[in-house]
Amino acid sequence: MDKQKKFYVTTPIYYINDVPHIGHTCTTVIADVMARYRRLKGDSVFFLTGTDEHGQKVAESAEKDGLEPQVYCDKIAPRFKKAWVDLNIGFDFFIRTTDSRHKKVVCDLLQKVYDNGDVYRGKYEGLYCVGCEKFLTESDLVDGKCPIHPPERTIEQVEENWFFKLSKYVPQLIKLIENDKTNYIFPEGKRTEVLSKLKGGVNDISISRANVKWGIPVPWDKTQTIYVWFDALINYYSATQFVDKKKDFWPADLHLLGKEILWFHTVIWQAMLLSAGLFLPKKVYIHSFYMIDGQKMSKSLGNMISPGQLTDLFGIDGTKYLIMSSFPGENDSDVGIERFKEKYTADLANNLGNLISRVAKLSEGLSFKTEKVGVFDKKFDEFFEKFDFCGAIKYIFDKWIDTSNAELNKIQPWKLKKDDKKRVEVLEKCVKNLRKTAFHLSVIMPSTGERIEEIFEGEIKALKNPLFPRIKK
Numbered sequence: 001m002d003k004q005k006k007f008y009v010t011t012p013i014y015y016i017n018d019v020p021h022i023g024h025t026c027t028t029v030i031a032d033v034m035a036r037y038r039r040l041k042g043d044s045v046f047f048l049t050g051t052d053e054h055g056q057k058v059a060e061s062a063e064k065d066g067l068e069p070q071v072y073c074d075k076i077a078p079r080f081k082k083a084w085v086d087l088n089i090g091f092d093f094f095i096r097t098t099d100s101r102h103k104k105v106v107c108d109l110l111q112k113v114y115d116n117g118d119v120y121r122g123k124y125e126g127l128y129c130v131g132c133e134k135f136l137t138e139s140d141l142v143d144g145k146c147p148i149h150p151p152e153r154t155i156e157q158v159e160e161n162w163f164f165k166l167s168k169y170v171p172q173l174i175k176l177i178e179n180d181k182t183n184y185i186f187p188e189g190k191r192t193e194v195l196s197k198l199k200g201g202v203n204d205i206s207i208s209r210a211n212v213k214w215g216i217p218v219p220w221d222k223t224q225t226i227y228v229w230f231d232a233l234i235n236y237y238s239a240t241q242f243v244d245k246k247k248d249f250w251p252a253d254l255h256l257l258g259k260e261i262l263w264f265h266t267v268i269w270q271a272m273l274l275s276a277g278l279f280l281p282k283k284v285y286i287h288s289f290y291m292i293d294g295q296k297m298s299k300s301l302g303n304m305i306s307p308g309q310l311t312d313l314f315g316i317d318g319t320k321y322l323i324m325s326s327f328p329g330e331n332d333s334d335v336g337i338e339r340f341k342e343k344y345t346a347d348l349a350n351n352l353g354n355l356i357s358r359v360a361k362l363s364e365g366l367s368f369k370t371e372k373v374g375v376f377d378k379k380f381d382e383f384f385e386k387f388d389f390c391g392a393i394k395y396i397f398d399k400w401i402d403t404s405n406a407e408l409n410k411i412q413p414w415k416l417k418k419d420d421k422k423r424v425e426v427l428e429k430c431v432k433n434l435r436k437t438a439f440h441l442s443v444i445m446p447s448t449g450e451r452i453e454e455i456f457e458g459e460i461k462a463l464k465n466p467l468f469p470r471i472k473k
């Protein structure tokens with residue numbers, strides 16, 4: 001037998017102050033889908049997610065609540081973990097950047113970068129967004145402020161800091177991206193965007209803060225803490241170093257992220273790894289955003305959608321289906337609760353749900369010798385290689401669900417006698433198609449896949465309850 005292939009997939013670690021919303025859910029669900037897909041292919045999978053817990057914003061919130069930052073973090077970190085457990089997300093480890101084992105790896109890595117001559121003391125003068133926990137460059141600004149956060153979050157900052165020689169790695173990064181046949185930055189549009197920004201010139205970056213106490217102290221200068229982004233990015237590597245038997249999992253096979261953090265993951269993180277002499281991740285996939293009924297999602301508009309809101313309406317598998325079938329790939333995807341209801345009803349309650357109950361009822365008492373499906377369809381694999389999840393879902397519906405419905409309507413087995421050859425044939429075909437559907441859909445909807453398989457694998461029984469209950473108005 002071939003040596004088992006490893007597959008290491010990550011989501012960004014979410015900022016602990018945030019409340020889980022559909023944006024976080026999207027990245028986490030794709031990671032879950034990719035992990036399940038690769039597990040079913042027989043790969044050895046490590047799926048990492050977690051929370052980013054340092055920085056000024058966290059310290060401020062803790063103070064507001066009258067708590068020590070660590071106590072505050074311990075209190076609210078379970079929010080994200082619970083959201084993912086409630087969504088049946090099969091992560092292997094949940095990392096928190098306040099974990100002392102992570103902190104140790106961060107210090108060791110930074111020390112290596114320092115010993116390598118890539119860190120120097122300098123003066124930072126410029127704008128900083130407390131909301132983003134990020135130094136703002138010209139290209140980040142709209143009317144001189146951070147466009148994502150309230151204007152008062154953009155502050156003037158003058159500080160003596162430690163700087164990382166990011167510019168030193170720019171030629172190497174350009175060469176790497178230009179010569180890269182595997183397209184490690186995907187999709188192509190993002191690769192071009194990164195490349196042109198790199199060619200436009202890049203400054204060194206400040207990687208420490210003098211006035212932020214809630215962070216990991218700089219190993220050689222305890223008056224400063226490590227910049228929260230520098231600390232956070234290292235989680236992808238650190239987890240492999242301290243989670244049992246995961247050392248060989250570095251480099252990551254796939255980092256998944258939203259487009260707002262493209263630069264950190266495709267340039268800064270890569271340069272840090274080059275400086276520390278570590279392997280680079282094999283692929284970084286960047287997705288776009290959900291728009292909610294034509295508007296950007298924002299706290300101030302009050303149009304945030306939470307994962308709990310979705311599972312209350314559509315169940316766990318229904319939620320994952322809706323997330324994946326409206327997935328914002330290269331372009332933003334416009335969604336809304338009303339349209340989710342329509343899609344759930346059309347695709348799941350009516351189309352797939354009705355087919356399952358119809359075939360189960362007509363085949364009651366029969367058992368067909370159709371084999372359990374264990375290999376993915378080639379075309380389906382191709383969609384997955386391109387992260388075209390909408391395409392993959394459409395393919396399943398066209399190939400196995402819609403054709404089964406069409407055949408049933410053509411043959412009308414309910415008008416034929418129980419032992420009529422044509423009736424048995426068409427039902428056998430439908431059962432075969434449904435078992436293929438079950439296997440392929442199980443990467444997105446694991447419980448549904450299992451349930452369909454249970455109904456059709458042996459002697460078939462009519463359903464007592466529909467798989468996809470109708471939505472209460």
Ligand SMILES: [Zn+2]
Pocket residue numbers: 129130131132133146147148149153
């Ligand atoms: Zn901001």
